[in-house]
Structures are given as C-alpha cells and as structure tokens.
Amino acid sequence: MKQNIPFTTLLRGIRYCSTFQAYLQERDHLRMVLLLNHYPIKFIDQQxxxxxxxxxxxxxxxxxxxxxxxxxxxxxxxxxKEPINYGRSMFVHFTIVPV
Known part of the structure; x- marks a missing residue:
C-alpha cells in the first residue's frame, strides 16, 4: 500500500476546498475512490x-x-527537495523480462 496516496489526496482536498461543505464532499469522494482501489478503511483513516x-x-x-x-x-x-548531484550519484535500473 502506498501511504502517501491517501495522505496527499486529503491534503490537496483541504488546500483546494474553500468551504467546509466542499471539503466534506471531497473527503467522502476521496474515501470512496480509495476504497474502490482496495485500500482498507482502517488504513485510510490512519493516513x-x-x-x-x-x-x-x-x-x-x-x-x-x-x-x-x-x-x-x-x-x-x-x-x-535536495538537488541531485548527477556527477556523484549513480542510478541503476533493472528490467525484468518474462521467459
């Protein structure tokens, strides 16, 4: 489970909704979307x-x-975010190919 998805969606909802009523509707909508994406209700509430x-x-x-x-x-x-020093950092990417 991605913890940052419920956290970030609610945070955006608070920032974008200018009224309390709009926030309540958005929060309920977000909760339903997360439930439909198989996030457990307890996990959603924790986030x-x-x-x-x-x-x-x-x-x-x-x-x-x-x-x-x-x-x-x-x-x-x-x-x-800290800038990445590409001269000193090495990124390794793996590709899995089914046989």
Missing amino acids: FNRVLEKFDIIQLFTSNNYDTIRLQIINSPNKA
Whole structure:
C-alpha cells in the first residue's frame, strides 16, 4: 500500500476546498475512490489522521474553524527537495523480462 496516496489526496482536498461543505464532499469522494482501489478503511483513516498529526491539529474540523485550519495548512512551509548531484550519484535500473 502506498501511504502517501491517501495522505496527499486529503491534503490537496483541504488546500483546494474553500468551504467546509466542499471539503466534506471531497473527503467522502476521496474515501470512496480509495476504497474502490482496495485500500482498507482502517488504513485510510490512519493516513487521514496522519495529516492532522503532521500539522498539529488537535480539534475536529467544523464550519467555524475550517478556514483557520485550512490557512494553517496552506501557509505551512513545504519541504524543499535536495538537488541531485548527477556527477556523484549513480542510478541503476533493472528490467525484468518474462521467459
């Protein structure tokens, strides 16, 4: 199971949905898509909770605090990727050919 897929989809949903109602609809839609792709419900809930833990959100989302929490997530610094030094790094690719 790819842990980053449920995590990232919910994070994007929070960032893109400007209203609490839109967020609820998007979250339910994401949950259904993940279930249809054979992600267990317990795993989905764990990853959704991971989003809350990462941004130190201890209160439940409500229509009153959604905008505040959403801005907190949007304004959080993104971890920048380190550039790859291709002169010092070696990449090895394997191809499996069925016999």
